[in-house]
Amino acid sequence: MTLQRTAYRSAILHSIADPQEVGLDNSFEFFEDGVLVVENGHILDVGPADEVLARHPSGMSVTQYEHKLITAGFIDTHIHYPQTGMIASYGEQLLDWLENYTFPEELKFKNPVYARQVANIFFDELASNGTTTALVFGTVHKESVDVFFEEAEKRKLRMIAGKVLMDRNAPDYLTDTPESGYQDSKALIEKWHNKDRLLYAVTPRFAPTSTPEQLATVGKLLEEYPDVYMHTHLSENKKEIEWVLELFPERDSYLDVYDHYKLLKNRAVFAHGVHLTDCECKRLSETGSAIAFCPTSNLFLGSGLFNLPKMEQHGIRVGMGTDVGAGTSFSMLQTMSEAYKILQLQQQKLHPLKSLYLSTLGGAKALYLDDKIGNLKPGKEADFVVLDLHATPLMSFRMQQAKTLEEQLFVLMSLGDDRTVSKTFVYGEKAYDAEGTTEPEMV
Ligand code: GUN
Ligand code: ZN
Numbered sequence: 001m002t003l004q005r006t007a008y009r010s011a012i013l014h015s016i017a018d019p020q021e022v023g024l025d026n027s028f029e030f031f032e033d034g035v036l037v038v039e040n041g042h043i044l045d046v047g048p049a050d051e052v053l054a055r056h057p058s059g060m061s062v063t064q065y066e067h068k069l070i071t072a073g074f075i076d077t078h079i080h081y082p083q084t085g086m087i088a089s090y091g092e093q094l095l096d097w098l099e100n101y102t103f104p105e106e107l108k109f110k111n112p113v114y115a116r117q118v119a120n121i122f123f124d125e126l127a128s129n130g131t132t133t134a135l136v137f138g139t140v141h142k143e144s145v146d147v148f149f150e151e152a153e154k155r156k157l158r159m160i161a162g163k164v165l166m167d168r169n170a171p172d173y174l175t176d177t178p179e180s181g182y183q184d185s186k187a188l189i190e191k192w193h194n195k196d197r198l199l200y201a202v203t204p205r206f207a208p209t210s211t212p213e214q215l216a217t218v219g220k221l222l223e224e225y226p227d228v229y230m231h232t233h234l235s236e237n238k239k240e241i242e243w244v245l246e247l248f249p250e251r252d253s254y255l256d257v258y259d260h261y262k263l264l265k266n267r268a269v270f271a272h273g274v275h276l277t278d279c280e281c282k283r284l285s286e287t288g289s290a291i292a293f294c295p296t297s298n299l300f301l302g303s304g305l306f307n308l309p310k311m312e313q314h315g316i317r318v319g320m321g322t323d324v325g326a327g328t329s330f331s332m333l334q335t336m337s338e339a340y341k342i343l344q345l346q347q348q349k350l351h352p353l354k355s356l357y358l359s360t361l362g363g364a365k366a367l368y369l370d371d372k373i374g375n376l377k378p379g380k381e382a383d384f385v386v387l388d389l390h391a392t393p394l395m396s397f398r399m400q401q402a403k404t405l406e407e408q409l410f411v412l413m414s415l416g417d418d419r420t421v422s423k424t425f426v427y428g429e430k431a432y433d434a435e436g437t438t439e440p441e442m443v
Helices: 049-055 081-086 094-110 112-128 142-154 178-192 212-224 238-247 254-260 278-286 295-300 308-313 332-344 352-359 361-366 393-401 405-415
Strands: 005-015 028-039 042-048 061-072 074-080 131-137 158-162 198-204 229-234 268-272 290-293 317-320 384-388 421-426 429-433
Touching: 005 042, 005 049, 005 352, 005 361, 028 049, 028 061, 028 352, 042 049, 061 421, 074 081, 074 268, 074 290, 074 317, 074 332, 074 361, 081 094, 081 112, 081 131, 094 112, 094 142, 094 238, 112 131, 112 142, 112 421, 112 429, 131 198, 131 229, 131 421, 142 158, 142 178, 142 198, 158 229, 178 198, 178 212, 198 212, 212 254, 229 254, 238 254, 254 268, 254 278, 278 308, 290 308, 290 361, 295 332, 308 317, 317 332, 317 352, 317 361, 332 352, 332 405, 352 361, 352 405, 393 405
Parallel strands: 005 061, 074 131, 131 158, 158 198, 198 229, 229 268, 268 290, 290 317
Antiparallel strands: 005 028, 028 042, 061 384, 384 421, 421 429
């Protein structure tokens, strides 16, 4: 096999550790004039341009990007691809929103032609927003996940997804049974888990839509396939929590329902966790489970304010999620901007380097994929983005006033969105270019 070596020269910034653990200064690497070398879908080298170029004196094309910033591809730890077509649906909080908007849209995924069309719109949106890995809900239909993985595989994406398990408290047209849900999930795991860059998540929608019998089958699948993911919702909305306690009166808390059925573990990801008690936080931490913080969704559905410092105190793994279609943007930059405001409302601060960490390396850690993705360290898979610090006249003007890297990063997060993403690279290949087919400058 011939190895294709390419290099990209630009400012480069990436997260190398959690600022909470190592301090802000030790949490990142920044090369004002840096070079990133990619070979065979992986990162071969990164560092200051003079040093990297000296280490690779020949046989390498170098593409230079002016006024740009290269960083790792963003990681979205919670999103629903079937909700792409009903994003921005007016007026309801969680339970009515599900009934009035979500379930009718998810019915359409019975048709694999429609599912494939939406999957492609979804992947195009991820690419134009710089997101290279996501943990994704399908619908109850097995085919919704087959077409999703087929399209993800063509794009060489590292994606995690699963079929929704839901056998009660939902319309008949959208329910499975403990037996069919188990068999369909098993077949999908056998077919897709660890195929190329794809991974499977057993996906009970949330406690209210599964019977105890179905939750027991989830525990069984996780026992049979210990390295698959578990992906669900937890403590998002106060009425939802009350309902869970009515449905499972013998359990101590919402999380205790999942705990009872052995759903807490490494690679278990719970979306939201807005209203968690200390006991629940302790269990999440000791089991290596993760929470997906979904700011735009929590604001849009009026669910509540996520307490990030509390999660940190308990040592819980946290990633960022858009939660489209309750979330209102595919952009992880917009998601970081709203996260900042959620902490502000609680008299807390979210430093831009912490946001960068949560959206890249922290997400990778939440997904136990930090040996493969999350930053630009040599050996990792070459998923990265080229961001345009002058994407709009306002951003360009504001950037000139920003003196430090941290200030610039904060402006990028506060004002940035898909207009800020110039290029997205997946497994070493360009998957999106805002300038269309225009060839970048060569040096
Ligand atoms: N809880 C159960 N299902 C859903 C969903 O589709 N979106 C959100 N945000 N919360 C949920
Ligand atoms: Zn969700």
